[in-house]
Amino acid sequence: MSPRRYSMGSRNAAIAKTRQRILDATIKLHTQHGIFGTTWKDIATEADVAIGTVYKHFPTLDDLVPACGELLMERLRPPSPEAVTEIIGGATDPKERLRRVANELFAFYHRGGRHLESDLRERELPAMREWEEYLRNMVAGFVREALAERPGDDVVQAISFLFDFPTFKAMRIRGMTVDLAAEMATAMALCWLKGKGRTSTD
Known part of the structure; x- marks a missing residue:
């Protein structure tokens, strides 16, 4: 495996891990405070990332809410x-x-x-x-x-x-x-x- 392919794989894994942390934090906060009772700053603090990182992954609620829904349905098994x-x-x-x-x-x-x-x-x-x-x-x-x-x-x-x-x-x-x-x-x-x-x- 070339160093570049290894580097790209590690970077993609890190991005996926960060996205997962943001979603986990969002689901927790939405459950506690509701969707409109949760700010991007709250999510960033809970996920231990910068606010800009949250916006980079999920610019709007229309991006964030469906992603949370998909993860929840995987866990809840309707x-x-x-x-x-x-x-x-x-x-x-x-x-x-x-x-x-x-x-x-x-x-x-x-x-x-x-x-x-x-x-x-x-x-x-x-x-x-x-x-x-x-x-x-x-x-x-x-x-x-x-x-x-x-x-x-x-x-x-x-x-x-x-x-x-x-x-x-x-x-x-x-x-x-x-x-x-x-x-x-x-x-x-x-x-x-x-x-x-x-x-x-x-």
Whole structure:
């Protein structure tokens, strides 16, 4: 290996390491203080780099927030829409199908914790709007598959809110365990479906 190739490799590794430190610091601070409650100076101090270094890697929030989101998703492992068939498995009973979906989604919400929370201002950021749309579509897709009867969009949306992160968070605030929250969401979904004559499951 030539000295130049070795030097370039070391330099690239150092750049990647610095970028990682900045992202780790940003995620920590955003979780503690929110996106708009965190300054580039805060990030630089936490990452032990110069402010200019932060700006060099991430000139704007539109650069920084998506990069943090990608790293978080690698760590939090959201359920893949393509995995819904495997998650439901061979279950044919609507109650069991919905319970498996609730268990998978609520386990993800539990892993994500405060990382999945955002305020009204943060939701105006393009990356946050894109993320929330992805979550809504993922939940709706899971619910649609769990119902297994080609439900209309009105039914899917009515059930999906019971499996959304804000519903999970409200249950947890009221002292429910993750397992109990999943059971409760499933029971409420079935109750609504029975009221509409959609299922005869007890």
